[in-house]
Amino acid sequence: MSTQHKHKHAVAKAILFLGVVFGGLGAYIVHFTKDIRVGPLTTKGPIAAEQANLIYLSLGIVLAVLVPTILLLYFFAWKYRESNNKAVYKPGAHHGKAFVMTMWIFPTLVMLVLAFILVPVTRRLDPRKPVNNGTAPITIQVVALRWKWLFLYPEQQIATVNSVTIPKDQPVTFELTADETPMSSFWIPNLGGMLYAMTGHVNRLNLMATAIGDYSGSSAEINGAGFAGMRFTANVTSKQDFGKWVNQVQYKTNPLDDTAYANLRKPSEAAPVTTYSTYAPDLYNTIIMKYMGDMSGMDMSSMNHEGHTK
């Protein structure tokens, strides 16, 4: 076989190989993503929707530039293969100013386009900014604990663990902090992106759900042994059902008092969903203030690994 033939053969083989791999992979992916319900692309609220659009948009623009470039590279690799006698070998080819300028200006222009998208969208999707749909946002305070999420409803004076119920079409401001827990990250992918929950800090994350349903949430940042199980559900209900649910929670007497909170602070995995009919109004502030200023005298004994119950 001539080298030319051999090469054609190798290229055909490589293309066949890649075709089979990507064809198979594609079919597999399509099959198993048919009914996904979680993730940034299955959006159930305006923030997630805008973020998903941004992902698609940036993907599209970059792909539009990248694919031709890469194809050109492979095309040249094929065209100027040694065995191709028709291609002209030009080892002394000179690359003039125009070529060099294009090489720099072209990606700069593409990045300028991306930059003009990036700055405004970053401002518009500032997580601190309440979602504006004409309704004032409600506040839900979130405390990351090891390894569970505590939700405080200051307006309703109720609290829940590992489950948060919010009304549909109602802007929500999640005020994130943590207690005796390493940096955690609060994430409900169906509703929008994440922010860190850190001791002594409040991060405000504004989200809104536009569809009734149960959406899973988690900590996206590793914060210890029970991290993988630190999941919660976001239940989105109608406004009426939300009112009913609040009444139910308030009715079933189970106050989040000092003992109950001390128990919650103990590390535990897969804590059951719990609701509390009331809590001390200054609980959230106390949790934050605990980490402000000099706290060297603080009793940290409860924070050791010994307290770890499963």
Add this chain to the structure above:
Amino acid sequence: MRHFWLGKLDSHALPHAWFTIGGTAVFLLAALITVIIITRMKRWKWLWNEWLTSVDPKKIGIMYFIVGGVMLLRGGLDALMMWLQQALGASNMPGIGGEAAHGYLSSEHFQQIFTAHGNIMVFFVAMAFIFGLINYIVPLQIGARDLASPFMNTLGFWLYVGGVLMVNMFFMFGGEYAATGWLAIAPLSGKVFSPGVGVDYWIWSLQISGVGSTLGALNFILTILKMRAPGMTLSKMPLFTWGSLFSMLMAVTVFPLLTATLFLSFFDRYLGTHFFTMTAGGDPMMYTNLIWMWGHPEVYILMLPAFGVFSEVVATFSRKPIASYKSNVIGMAGVSFMALSVWLHHFFTMGASTDVNAFFGLMTLIVAIPTAVLFFTWIATMRGGMIRFETPMLWFLGFVAIFAVGGLSGLILAFPPADFQLHNSLFLVAHFHFNVIGGVLFGIFCGINYWFSKFTGFKLNQRIGRQAFWCWILGFCLSFIPMLILGLMGATRRLDHYDASTGWQPFFVLMLIGGIVIAIGTVLQLVQIFASVIQRHRLYDATGDPWDGRSLEWGTTSPPPSYNFTVIPTVTSFDTFWEAKKNHALPGPAYEDIVIPKNTAAGIYIALFAFLLGFGFVWEMNWLAVVSIIGIIVVLITRGYNEHSEYILTAAEVEKNEEKRAELHKKRLEQHKAALHEEEMGLVDFMRYMLKLGMNYIRQKRRKRT
């Protein structure tokens, strides 16, 4: 008293879990076998004089490859264990509150594995291979005989080995490694949340090897700036040397930052200070900032030499000078400069103000410009070329597609609002594996396939090399494309188990399969090396220039003599060797006196003390730490007073040596000619050969007995 001598070390620290017992056993067994083999072959003296105490950067480079290669297998095993866990890790939690333990690993163990995996792959594999390549190739490329400070170089290598030992020590003592992720984010890595010795091992393995990297970097900067051959102005430097220079410049800028950060972490844990603690005025966010100020540039420290390798390979295998050399160099400069100012994109989600996030998002976009320019120079180089598809070129072509997806995903992550949805998801993890495997590791494989004959005197087998390459491509696609998809399905990183209703499991299973294919690819690479050794006569690199190369390393024999060149060449262009060949201007033989640095064991001693220092601090054996510090100082002073660290090889001795080498070459050439009819071995040939070898061995044994 007991506490004074042994600190926290007691019998609980000895191996008692299956993996610590297993790890210890493997380690001891390997050590035992090595010792037996070396003793039987009576090679101790040779090992010590020719290798361990050598200051020849070529030998140090090879030692980096060997240790790094072993660590690649070790880190790869970690990866397989994680993939298996995640493939098995789907649970049916009926709502929340179902059972919690899934897979075959406990969550603590799983977390230690991914932490160790990240540390080993970045510090002890990628860094090792990059330093290995730089050690071997840069002095040759710039026409130097040794380094600015040969001693600093061995010291750097042995500190790296100290780090390798430290990161594996937990198997034998302590039984736990850090369970914090590869950057040991605070306050999780503080004493309160990580009371065991795992994080201390983490600190000291990085600290020791990090200091080694700083020294190495400083040394190579000085070497490249001061020791180039006559005529080699900066604008005539080969591109791999340029990439290495930028990489090392970044390293000396940011590694001291890592050292300082690690010290502060250590103070927090050891002395009870409050730099990064959650309470008493500590600031964990400060830690996040500091560690990424080092961490982002670190990935580019690995990437730039790889860019350099690709540039060399594209030019050589296209048989053309690189298109727009200047743009290529400025591109690399731009990438490294920008890499110092984007670190905040690793924590857009920590809650910085919008404008700060937008600024760092913009900076991240800018990095893509010089990166794109590098790609354009490669494309233009290939245009009008005459391209050969040997394995180095294959690795380059594989790199292009994979790295493109890495860059694509990186650009999406550069948009803060998009990052809010993708940060810490498997999309991010896929992003950096596309870059670190597709970019850095493929660059390393490319470089090794390219320069192998320079290292050993014979080329690598191409046939098995191609099969290994395709296994890697296939395995990579099967592992990491599903990982991108998983991120888009809301899967976070570092999960040891997950709810089956998420629908993630089919993808984790696919990833495991991909991992197995990659493992096969790795085995094939080992086979490729063994098969080449078997056919070394057939693959003999007779000219020292098997690819029709362009830069100075090809102008000397394979492997080069310890002094690299008998006469230092004079350089006329960045493709100086190519031009010389074209103009038939290759220098004839001539001999001169050569100054050669003497072997030294001081690096080994210092690294040993550094290791003991770390070990002492890990286990709170303060006496050991103090003794080690004194030891280091004593060795340094002794070394400082030793004025005879070099000797002179006279021109006559060089000539004699060259004659001896010429004779050897003649013999090899004959063997080569005799072996020319052999076909290059394939996998089946290799297996058949090994089988025959084994049978013969058994037969011989039997014959002896009867």
